[in-house]
Amino acid sequence: MKVKLAVQVFSTSVADALEYCNKDLRLAQFNESDATVDFCRIVDQLFDLFNTRNSLSKNMFKKPMTESRLPFITSFFKEAKSYIVGLKTVEGSQLVLSARKKGFLGLIINMTSFERIVQKYIIEKKYLSYLLTYKVSQDHIETFFCAIRSRGGFNNNPTTLQFEAAYKRLLIHAEISSKATANCLQQDETYILNISSNKQRQITSVIDNLHEVDDNIDDACDEIINVVDQSLYISDIIGYISGFIVRKLNKKINCQICCSALEDNLICYKFLNRKNKGGLIKSSADVFLICRAAENVFRNYEMISSGNVILRLIYLTKKQLKICELFVKLNDHILDQDPLNNHLLQLVNLILKTFFTIRLHHKNMSINETKERIRHKYSKLILFKNQ
Incomplete structure (x- = not known):
């Protein structure tokens, strides 16, 4: 199992979904899912402590290890060890005594190792003022191996000469980065190899936000829908997605009046409230209504290969909506605009376009994951037979 996938399985998001x-x-x-929830939360908190990257983090489990935090760390580690x-x-x-103990x-x-590192190098010898645990993880060497494989066309069984050539090229000509499809992704801007030069090199981040949408839409949704009250379940999920859409549109829309019509903190979305730690946005009732209508169209729409699918879906959804009854707050606002620059229509189109982009992305990912990949299945078998 890929590391980046394992982290998503044992996460707070999964625990929140189960609850x-x-x-x-x-x-x-x-x-009887309470035990699974506890397991996911403990493992997620351990992952956070093992991957601290920012010395200024406010999260208790993502802060660096320091002398003042040793009592908290020791207490949590003691509870985690007892639990495991x-x-x-x-x-x-x-x-821990079974065949799957590793x-x-x-x-x-x-x-145990981190406790002793803090005790020896931070408290006793004062070599460090704090420890960022991500710096001593194996992610860096895995990223290096990914770069080696990429030099040979992702050959996962290079010869000695191929490895030597790839290593020299990386050492002399390039810094290391990983691909989005790699087993392990970079979590910060630390580079394993760096080439000195007279001119200061500009370092750009290579981290892609892969879970921005995936955190909002879980692959297990389709299975659960068959056994729950669809109206309640779909409404909660759409309420969560609509908040994400509002966050996206706030970055694109320059009109403050239109932005104010997108949010309403008084509306209650159960799933969003359970996930919210203070940073999520609640959409207005009008945004939710548009997204709900878009979801109904998307579920009943038969995909066609020709033409622009998103434009077709937007057209069908707008036929189901009474646009004149949406965003009443903008009634006076749109009177100051010419018909071809109507902010109400532009707002509806932006909401629908963003929603269908998210849904089509998720649908495409679900379809691709079901395809059998022969190379992935038989790769090790071929290598073990020396072919």
Whole structure:
């Protein structure tokens, strides 16, 4: 399993989704999910402590390790170790003593190692004022291996000469970066190899925000929809997505009056409230109504290969809407504009275009993930037979 996927599975987002299905939707299939929620949260908090990157972070689990934070770190690590040691298999034996113990023993070893590093190099010898744990992770060497493979057309079994040639080229000519499809992605702007020169080199970030939309739309949605009250479930998810759309549009729209019509903090969206830690946006009822109508059109629309699909979907959705009843706050505002520059129509079009772009992206990703990839399946088999 790829590292970037494992991190998304054992995350707070998954725990929030399980709690939402259990406590808000009250689905029978999730009645006993509390233990899974606890497991996801503990592992996610450990991942955060093992990958601290910013010395100014405000999150308790993403702050760097310092002398003043050692009591908190020690206390949490003690609880986490006790929890991991107490995990049992279906047969009733301890998980850390089973055949699948490596990952859990690795977590315990990491916790013990970081405690001793802080104690020795920060408290006793005063070599460091704080420790950013991401700097000592194996992500950097994995990124380096990815760069080596890319030099040979992503050949995952290079010869000695190929490795030597790729290493020399990277050492002399290039800095290391990883591809979006790699097993491990860079999390900061630290470079393994750097070439000195007389002129100051400008370093640009190579990190892509891959979960901005994926955090809002989980791949498990389609399976859950079959067993829940669709109107309640879809309404909550659309409320969450509509908030994301408002955030996107606020960056594009220059008209403050139009921006103010997009938000309404008084509306209650259950799923958004459960996910919200203070930074999410609540859309107005009109934005939600437009997105809900767009979702109905998208689900009932038969895809065609010719023409602009998004324009077709926008046209069909606008036929279902009573646009004159939307954004009443803008009634006086649009009187000052000429018919071809009507902010109301432009706003509706922007909302629909953003929504359908998100939905088509998610649909395309879902379809591609179901395709069988022969190279991925047989790659190791071929290598082991020396072919």
